[in-house]
Amino acid sequence: MTNQDILVDCFTTALAITSDTVTEALAYNSIPEWDSIAHMTLVAELESRFGVMMDTDDIIDMSSVAKAKAILGKYGVAFEG
Amino acid sequence: MFFAQLSKHGRRLAVVDGDRRLSYRQLSEAVAEFQKRLPEERSLVLLMTRNDLETLVAYLACLVAGHPLLLVDRGLDPQLLAALVTRYQPNLQVQGDEIVPLHDRQLPLAEELALLLSTSGSTGSPKQVALSAENLDANARSILASLPIQACDRTITTLPFQYSYGLSVINSHLLAGACLVMNEETMVSRRFWDRFRELDICSLAGVPFSYEMLLKLRFTQMDLPSLRYLTQAGGRLPEPVVRQLAEWAAETGRQFFVMYGQTEATARMAINVQPLAKPGAIGQAIPDGEFRLLSSGGSKVDAARQEGELIYQGPNVMLGYAESLADLAAFSPPSWLATGDLAWRDEDGDFYISGRLKRMIKPFGQRIGLDDVERLLAERGMAARAVGIEDALRVAFVPGASFSVESQLKEWLAKTLALHPSAIRVRAVPDLPVRPNGKADYPAVERLFDE
Numbered sequence: 001m002t003n004q005d006i007l008v009d010c011f012t013t014a015l016a017i018t019s020d021t022v023t024e025a026l027a028y029n030s031i032p033e034w035d036s037i038a039h040m041t042l043v044a045e046l047e048s049r050f051g052v053m054m055d056t057d058d059i060i061d062m063s064s065v066a067k068a069k070a071i072l073g074k075y076g077v078a079f080e081g
Numbered sequence: 082m083f084f085a086q087l088s089k090h091g092r093r094l095a096v097v098d099g100d101r102r103l104s105y106r107q108l109s110e111a112v113a114e115f116q117k118r119l120p121e122e123r124s125l126v127l128l129m130t131r132n133d134l135e136t137l138v139a140y141l142a143c144l145v146a147g148h149p150l151l152l153v154d155r156g157l158d159p160q161l162l163a164a165l166v167t168r169y170q171p172n173l174q175v176q177g178d179e180i181v182p183l184h185d186r187q188l189p190l191a192e193e194l195a196l197l198l199s200t201s202g203s204t205g206s207p208k209q210v211a212l213s214a215e216n217l218d219a220n221a222r223s224i225l226a227s228l229p230i231q232a233c234d235r236t237i238t239t240l241p242f243q244y245s246y247g248l249s250v251i252n253s254h255l256l257a258g259a260c261l262v263m264n265e266e267t268m269v270s271r272r273f274w275d276r277f278r279e280l281d282i283c284s285l286a287g288v289p290f291s292y293e294m295l296l297k298l299r300f301t302q303m304d305l306p307s308l309r310y311l312t313q314a315g316g317r318l319p320e321p322v323v324r325q326l327a328e329w330a331a332e333t334g335r336q337f338f339v340m341y342g343q344t345e346a347t348a349r350m351a352i353n354v355q356p357l358a359k360p361g362a363i364g365q366a367i368p369d370g371e372f373r374l375l376s377s378g379g380s381k382v383d384a385a386r387q388e389g390e391l392i393y394q395g396p397n398v399m400l401g402y403a404e405s406l407a408d409l410a411a412f413s414p415p416s417w418l419a420t421g422d423l424a425w426r427d428e429d430g431d432f433y434i435s436g437r438l439k440r441m442i443k444p445f446g447q448r449i450g451l452d453d454v455e456r457l458l459a460e461r462g463m464a465a466r467a468v469g470i471e472d473a474l475r476v477a478f479v480p481g482a483s484f485s486v487e488s489q490l491k492e493w494l495a496k497t498l499a500l501h502p503s504a505i506r507v508r509a510v511p512d513l514p515v516r517p518n519g520k521a522d523y524p525a526v527e528r529l530f531d532e
Contacts, residue, residue, distance in 0.1 A: 016501075016502040016503075028270075032496075036294065037445050039267075040294050041503055044297070056298045056302065056303060059297070060271045060273075060298070
């Protein structure tokens with residue numbers, strides 16, 4: 001599994017959405033499934049799958065899929081392309 | 082009454098909503114203006130709530146004018162809303178600044194009725210808790226006497242407007258002449274914290290889930306110099322979390338209060354002022370309130386450390402329940418409120434909740450009646466039984482026309498109840514477990530979810 005696959009997996013599990021919905025542009029609060037409760041589930045999922053521990057600022061700034069990748073990048077998680 | 086004396090706080094800042102800032106005098110004027118747009122005849126008003134200035138003004142104007150209010154969150158499922166409208170036939174629907182007249186028939190509304198709050202919001206439960214203006218005022222006064230709310234304080238809304246705990250934060254701050262920052266952002270948003278710092282917020286109110294979220298955000302590491310105290314209610318916060326927050330409060334010179342309440346008591350009934358020493362306690366009744374414990378036989382339990390059903394008496398105890406319009410004509414308030422919780426008392430008189438008699442769960446602080454879930458499914462022709470296991474919803478159902486597979490029902494429940502799917506599990510069964518007397522066998526339903 002690539003990091004991209006794991007990322008998509010985290011989103012589909014935490015937000016209970018299908019993988020085709022997980023685009024770069026998908027943003028917090030833009031769909032009913034990505035609310036504050038799902039957000040915290042998502043953070044927990046990303047932290048456990050990638051073995052990282054995010055700061056407060058990163059948690060509250062993680063407002064889209066693209067942003068999540070950029071933030072995970074800071075913790076050494078690389079995404080191809 | 083707190084809502085009738087807004088202007089006495091004069092030029093003090095009352096409300097902030099976005100760029101708008103209103104003093105108590107200006108708020109009082111806005112309320113009077115809105116009141117002029119309401120009918121002369123006493124009317125039942127359906128108020129579609131959000132945490133904004135418009136909702137606050139409409140709410141206060143109806144209280145001042147004596148129009149009973151039915152509060153419904155603006156996000157409620159449209160079908161569930163339509164069912165509520167059919168059942169209670171409100172005269173007007175208010176949303177934002179807009180007043181939509183629905184009909185002008187005179188409804189049978191008891192004189193003392195001021196407010197209807199749902200017992201199980203997101204299920205659109207027809208069952209409402211009926212409250213009087215005295216209930217609201219009395220609870221606001223008791224809360225003000227229990228908490229260090231100061232007139233110069235500012236708080237920010239973190240709970241839904243129509244949720245009794247959220248509303249009690251609003252009422253008690255208006256009584257104190259303190260400032261309310263109306264906010265719809267959640268605590269995981271950057272804008273919430275920017276606002277918090279920019280406006281020097283002094284206090285936060287949260288349900289157990291809010292605090293779990295705050296700790297996950299490493300809240301105790303955040304630099305929040307204006308924050309003086311925290312309150313928690315709306316369900317049991319695990320003891321280690323209470324201890325962690327109480328220790329943080331003690332170390333940083335802040336205060337943390339664990340409270341206990343329910344909508345049937347307007348909002349709050351008890352306060353634990355020493356969560357560090359007694360992290361598992363709900364504390365003692367608020368001023369003007371009193372607790373008792375009843376044995377299963379109905380006699381009073383006087384001894385310490387003996388379990389009984391917790392009952393409560395005070396001026397904040399509701400007028401009663403309503404299930405339809407006809408119930409709004411007259412009320413006979415209970416002298417003691419049966420909380421539905423089992424509790425015991427220690428030698429100091431502090432109470433501890435030990436179990437629950439009522440069929441309800443509180444996932445993420447959201448109260449969901451299990452019978453309401455069964456009702457929703459029955460309305461769709463489904464035979465189903467709902468149970469709660471550690472505040473998560475478990476539904477056993479017989480596949481039928483509306484829902485034939487588990488995933489379909491789970492998805493529908495999550496959407497309709499606005500509940501995160503992680504708190505829902507469903508199981509398709511050929512028959513629902515029944516006891517020999519034909520009644521639902523809930524322990525057997527729970528066992529369906531073992532492993």
